[in-house]
Amino acid sequence: MAEDKELRYDPAAIEPKWQARWATDPKLYAAEPVSCGKPKYYVLEMLPYPSGQLHMGHVRNYAIGDALARHMWMRGYNVLHPMGWDAFGLPAENAALKNNTPPREWTLSNIAAMKRQMERLGLGYDWATELTTCLPDYYRWNQWFFLRMYEKGLAYRKKSKVNWCPECATVLANEQVVDGCCWRHEGTLVEQRDLVQWFFRITAYAQELLDGLDKLDGWPEKVRTMQRNWIGRSEGTEVDFFLDEEGDEETEAREQGIETREQGTDRQRIRVFTTRVDTIFGATSVQLAPEHALVASFTATSPELKAQVDELIEQQKKAREAGDLGAIEKHGVPTGRFAINPYNGRRVPIWVANYILADYGTGAIMSVPAHDERDFEFATKYGLPIAQVIQPEAPVLGVVLPFVSEDGVLVNSGEYDGLSCTEAQEQLQEIAERGAFGAGKVTFRLKDWGVSRQRYWGTPIPMIHCERDGLVQVPDNQLPVVLPAQIEITQQGGSPLGRVPEFVHTTCPRCGGPARRETDTMDTFVDSSWYFYRYTDARNANAPFDPKIAQYWFPIDQYIGGVEHAILHLIYSRFWTMVMRDLGLIVNDEPVRRLFAQGMVIKDGAKMSKSKGNVVSPDDMVARHGADAARMYSLFAAPPDRDLDWQEDGVAGVSRFLSRVWRLTVKYAPVARAGRGQQPTRQTGAPSGTSLRLLRKLHQTIAKITLDFEGRWHFNTCVAAIMELVNDIQAADAQLAAGEVGAPVVRELLRSLVLLLAPFAPYLAAELWEELGEAQGEYRSVLRAPWPVSDPELAKEDELEIPVQINGKLVTVVRVAADAGPKAIEAAALADGKVQSRTAGRTVVKVIVVPGKLVSLVVK
Template sequence: MNYDPKSIESKWQQKWEAERAFEPSEDQSLPKKYILSMFPYPSGRIHMGHVRNYAIGDALARYWRKQGVNVLHPIGWDAFGMPAENAAIKHKRHPKEWTYDNIAYMRKELGALGLSFSKEREFATCDPLYTRWEQEFIIRMFEGGLLYRESTTVNWCETCHTVLANEQVEEGCCWRCDNPVVQREMPGYYIDIVRYAQELLDDLEQLEGKWPAQVLTMQRNWIGRSQGLEFRFELNDASKAKLNGCFDGYEVFTTRPDTIFGVTYSALAPEHPIVRHLIEHKLLDDEVIERIEAIINMSERERAQAEKEGYPLGISVIHPLTGEDIPVWTANFVLASYGGGAVMAVPAHDERDYEFATKYGLPIKRVIEGGELPYTGDGELVDSGVFTGKPNREAMKEIVAFFESEGLGTSQINYKLRNWGISRQRYWGAPIPLIHCPTCGLVPEKIENLPVTLPDDVEITGEGNPLESHPTWKHCTCPQCGGKATRETDTMDTFIQSSWYQFRYATDPKKWNETGIDKEDSAYWMPVDQYIGGIEHAILHLLYARFFTKALRDLGYHDIDEPFSRLLTQGMVLKDGAKMSKSKGNTVDPDAIVERYGADTARLFILFAAPPQKELEWKDSGVEGAYRFLKKLYSRKEKVSHRSLPEIDHDALAPEAKEARAKVYEALRKSGDVYEKTFAFNTLIAATMEALNALDKQSDPAVWSEGMYILLHLLEPIVPHIASELSEELFGRENLRRSIPLKEEVFVTESITYAVSINGKRRTEVAVPAGAEKEEILALAKEAGAKWLEGMQIVKEIVVPNKLVNFVVKPA
């Protein structure tokens, strides 16, 4: 009779594997559910933060299988990346060896938890067969102009020796190592994600109510659409001469054309070509040049948080409408990546411009009537030429129309989103399948020669890119002319691999050699019905995966617009008040819990301790409590006398038995919402615990049998081993595959408890027969509240059905 989780769990895990229980059916006429948790990086061991992610997905996958739905629930390994190289340096091991050893260990850990992943669809993103198709996608993007190479200023991490995308710089530091990032000019490869900016923005509407509002807001803000006026500031003659005739002027973008008459200065980004020219030709003081170069070496986020700083450039531009000379400065708040790296400054109506103008004593000119400066609201224009007196919103459209009619500027849409830099100067990544030929230029490798794989004979030192210094790997022949050429030694950003993996899972493994993405399989399985992962991926991974889906659709690989229908962002697991992570040394190893208490205990605790969207504070006592509940559940099998759902005459039951049945069916009624809508597993588990306690207070064997039958059915997705064991022993395994109808008669109560209030203050309560008329309710309430009503005149009687009676009284 003792609960032995180790033997039970080993038995069922072997049985499930032998039965291929978690492999999806090939029958695409069946209704489907694609449940996907963000895949792990094979860092060596999993912790309970990982378990939370996978336990949520597994509960949903098991639930839908019980409903007769064809379920795809895969797992894989996000296996390329810098941590493997860093580990290779530290442990003097090859990154490939380290990665695959970790995969083997973590696969065993996940298996011990009884997670119902498809084994046949598992892959690692460093597998050559995965790289082969990814490289084909990159070649098609290059051929279509979506991928290009150019030399630009990039974010460089000196510690990791690689370029970072803007999204990978957090508060001026590398997202991986947390060390400062500097700006460096170098060539690299970029994907034109901005080409899809408007579609990425528009299609967020499809995800309203299905994705967390916070994630949708973060994506909208990151894309950052703005509409306004683009026009040209012409340099005056003296400024053209100072710049040796190399520049006539520059383009400016503004979202506030209504304030154009209030421009008192213009500001350029420190990286702007005009500023660079002034620096290179020593046309500025040495001290100013030194300060500007220091700003250039700051990340965009650092500059955004820094105090406003700038320097006059000794040049001026001509206001396009007034003809006035406008002084030009360089300022740290102007970014080269947005609007051409130049702004018109209107300090009277922009907080940033006002702060800068106030600091440096620049003129401030009001052009909209309103409150104190800087005034950013609406009002009538003043001192604005022919537009004076007009409401600023109305004048905005007229000013844009005037610029266009006079050939001075155009209406324009801009985005904060920048093109995706995918070059990484590291070894452990997918090689970019392009070749440098002195005759043909930059050309793609032939498709039939893919995959371009990494050489194994490298030494990882952390200094430079081993592919660059390899004696033979980079030397090749040009696919076009056959002459001597060299391979590109940059490897791809690892976010490439996680941007299309959902399509690889959806493709039947028997087709993996012939295709990267099968169009028919994608049409059936995609989009993912439920995606599960951390909020930290709200911008990076999710935006890239959405973009890749649209780009591969346009290249003809599938017909899907959005990859993930619904998104659940689970809260972090905390220990000692901090996020559970290896770097903080506060992880809890699930192996130790499984060894001592069993996998079902680990799963039950992680789903019971908090709602999945909320943070979870780790408590050892909670694990003990989960284990005690499972032992109690297991011990109650002796109470079961029926081998199926018994027929029960509810009216003939004792009150305790009726209460127990009501608790059991309350849990059953709650389960549909939990598994299909709210994912509040903690409330369902609490309901099953209450039901078991209620069953303990009665002795009817039929009620016990029915209760255990239903509770095992409800708990199987959460604690599958013990539920499967008890179901097989008590009822046969078919219990777990049957739907159980609600029986409304168990919810019929003989009386309803009403609160009795006097002048809104609760005084007592009274039991009222179910179905009683208002007069009877009032009579019983008056009787119950007699001592508070004595000597009082009842002014008003209020009855809230099934809840309360309130008497409004005054002294008689």
């Protein structure tokens, strides 16, 4: 048993050895200069938040990216494969509160720990470009960009209703509110507060963000759809109803065509937004959002109405906070006022309703019960009239209302009767524009990005409030505005920076007088919106990056991460790219050519999480089975885009497989070494049937895996294919031991096996590469050895098994030469015993031969 030590696969011995060796070679995973002449490949995994511990989702993400990066290196590409830390954010402040550790210290030590974990996993990153977003040499560029955006009017301040998470004690962007709760604090209801906040004008790019999605064909359709929904473009018309302040006689007179006063003067208007202006003759009321400006003027004179409206506001607020705005029970109150439909002068009542949102469209709608389900429900409940103005093109008796289809023609709409809905929309819009009481209008659901945070651990917003000059930019040469290190983290509300006098008190760059610094910090999504550009030129002290270098590397060829960032991070990143392009820093319109959304890691039917108590620690896995096995299992257990069910026994299975590879390679390494320098073709040394069979399997395996790397990415089947190859070689153990397979063939088999394994199990591959005596000269590292090329001649079978069907049922299988023509295959099939006995006495009506695939007989 003692001599078996050599034959035992011991990752605990191999992996640290290579880790140490790789650490002394910083060039190993470094990108080459722009001028290297090789095609570039930028592969990127989403940068982690430094929580202190990698989880299995990270391991899976990085295993995918690392396999791809290694493959591309072996294919001769200049690969950029960087890593960094999304290091600002609330957990650092919470930790400070809990353990009395400064956020910076806590964050940096977490980073060190996670970096160690990554190195232990053998991930091939270019650490020379490592980014840490909480350090001033990174976040100063956040400030620099903020100023550029401020100058272009893309960063601005406004007072608005904002989402406030009581747990975070800060505001949240719309994107960070999930089902009415904070994205970080499931179950914590977000409140609405009125605050002055900084915003980025992402809506200025709403249309381009939408249009660009069509061109992102390397993105999952799912992500594109989610972004489309989020942007929520809707095309319609804004129409002004006039507030009726006239007496009844006047109205009556006007309806008879008698002008009682000058047209268009100062009459108060209520602007509504509709996507169905063609139904406007069916409007039987106007509905205002409870917080519509006009409502306040109505309630000012009527305490009774005010009480009712307050009730509606309360209902809406509750529903909003509960996240089920859609389920709110419709309530409304009549205001006693009336509005005039500008198209027909009809007078309709004005109501206030809790299902109308103040922050979408104009906060007011025209209610057309006959052709809108919501209006129908409301009108039915309150007994408002329902007037049909659209009917199906082929009129059917008893149309069921509400009829919401746009396939119809107008009725009861005066001179517009008979027009199709689309024609009517065009004409009515034109009339409105001519009469100056409306216009075509595109509305987006997307809101500007609120970036102010009343927190400490983030990028300080580089603005100064001067008593004399008002808002003043921090000049570029005074950047970065550095976060003060000495700060007491408390749980009080308000910006923590406001409690640091040395930070707050400054002088105005313009007048030199006393001034106060802005004390809000930026949303951490700012950091991740452009970090991948910084990687290309990470140590540039004069600019965020060199445009020429960025132009070389961008767009990112492959971005890999969880689908949970489909909206937040990925829409901000696209916005930021467009802004940088318009600043002249880059030429690409989009940051990412291909996006890969990996599945989640599941255990016992639930997502791995601390609260579920089903977390598997990567360190444990590495300690027990080695990094190679842990990584390879995460690729083997499921295709990368699907959820992965973590099974401990499965890791052991992969580990067993790696042991098998180890024993096999070590056993025949002496033979392989003897075979160096000779070409193992069919001609050399007249390979036996076994040699040919194994070479064929090898070249089929190479072809399969190469193809998968080119797009399908089913690494689970790649690993399975390598397993098959190893099984086949092992099954020929007797022949190998007897020397029936020539040394050059043995060498090619083992050498290629190790190369195929290298992207998935780099430690084992490196060790065996050396064992095989291949670590010499140019190919000292398996990482720099060229990816094997499949020889189609060798991969080809010379005999095939062709299934034979009779009337669609499988009957038998016949062996024919691989190049047999249809005639020969048919003859072979008909000659088969089973076929003969089944066709005896019957007529073969039809024979279908698919060469290389099958024979199908139709028999009567």
